[in-house]
Amino acid sequence: MGAVACMGLASAAPVPAALRIVSINPCIDAILMRIADPGEIAGISHYSQDARASSIPLEVARRFHATSGTAEEVVALRPDLVLSGPHVAPSTIAALKRMKIRLVQYPVPDSVEESVTQVREMAGAIGHAGRGDRLARAIAAAARPVAGDKIPALIWQGGGLVPGAGTLSDDLLARSGFRNMSAAYGLKKWDVLPLEYLVARPPRVLFSVGTAEAGGDRLARHPAIRRLATQIAVAPYPARLMNCGGPTIIAAMARLRAVRKGFGR
Template sequence: MKQRWLSVLFIWMLLMALLSGCGHGAGQQQPVAEDYTVTDSQGHPLQLTHKPQRIVSLTLGTDEIITGLVPANRIAALTHLAEDASISNIVEQAGTVPHKIRAEAETVIALNPDLVLVADWLPADLPQTLRDAGIPVYVYKTPHTIKEVEQTITVIAQVVGEAEQGRQLVRTMEEKLAEVRRKLDPVQAGQEKVVAKLTAAGATGGKDSTFADICEQARTVSAAVKAGLGPYDMMTKEQLVASRPDVLLLPTWDYQGKANQETSRTDIMSDPGLQSVPAVQTDRLEVIPERYLSCTSQYIVFGVEGVAKAAYPDYMNTK
């Protein structure tokens, strides 16, 4: 009798345990067991009780990162630039996300996101306005080197609860960089080619810029670095000539959508003041998509590969 009573009691306790796990009403979101807290680049803690399901990205860099980390059904919005094939690496993926927006508080709030990714260069009142509206915000530090891009991917992957997928993205980047390094192994120290990145406003890519790091990874030297310029400085025509670039990269994109490679090529090749430039003398005016040279996502490694191919075609065309 006692044994039967104990069996009944055990079954009742098991039933209660099962029912307690179903205590939430239908349609209510249950927090996952692994609640987690992250602190953004500005020291603001962010507590998350579940993997974000309505993510809003407010920069193209995080547009590209986030589409590599989570499926489209977890993304509420990307930036309007995600659809621009001249600057975006994710045009196809962007087409599966319902909203493409600008970094405006009212627009973001209307989407009812459970995570907003904000760059540290956006106006400081934007993330605060969103926090005041009860929206979870993560402000990330803008990367300036490939190593910092990898760190950004790792951090954002942790924020969205996809750490392993973040590690996989970084591994893929490292594999591509290793391939480029292997092919460029014959390049001797001190014999690196000089590469100038041209824009509508002039050549750019000085010290501490992402382009400077792309060049370094491609065993080349940015002409703007050689001229002693900073990350946002524009080279004068005199500085460009003095830097003696071996390769000129023609502009492929601007905010007005007016970049024209053929016009740029004709203007450069016919300019009397540029005839002493080695790249002009050897007709080494190359085109690399701006979406590879200006990005701050996993796609930056294709910028390294592109610069390496432009500077050392013989080495890069080997298996």
């Protein structure tokens, strides 16, 4: 799945010689860092300069001007191209259309294949198809499925939010040697699983999102989980690995594979 919207210049228009790109999405920021020249990046999302949300090193993100994605901020940067996720404020869309500034929106990828396609399309849109191809191949190599039995697992976010079938997280779990137990609880694509249900039918591995950043694993210390210590292995899973495709897949697969190795074949 590639870009879902394109406004302003036609998609087949030639790329300007001195392209100015503004990204208003942190996941796109991470891709741009790998496929664009630094001088082409006129602005990035303010989320990328927040340690809790960034998918790129903060020291890298802080080299670039950041915006909150408002029409005034984006237009002031005089971009030739604005890249975003699926959700953009109507006022920003209207302003870009009025100024004849091209906007391309990308959906959240639900699989490695969709993310690889997005990387290639984005690289082509900014005139760096070769870099996009190299990054796409690196992502595909990192996400190559591992052999062995599938270990029952679950990714658990704050409030019990769980990614289910049809999500990128589900695809990465399967590729790294796990079986997402979301379906076993009858959960939807994104759903909330009460702790009581988790305890009644525990997975072998519970990836607890955000605990590393919080300075400790609160879920692992929960009395109900501690009583199941011989049945559940709680593994911290950084929140920055949850929400993005692109090069984030490489880091996410490395984390998942490292945990899977602890269970042998």
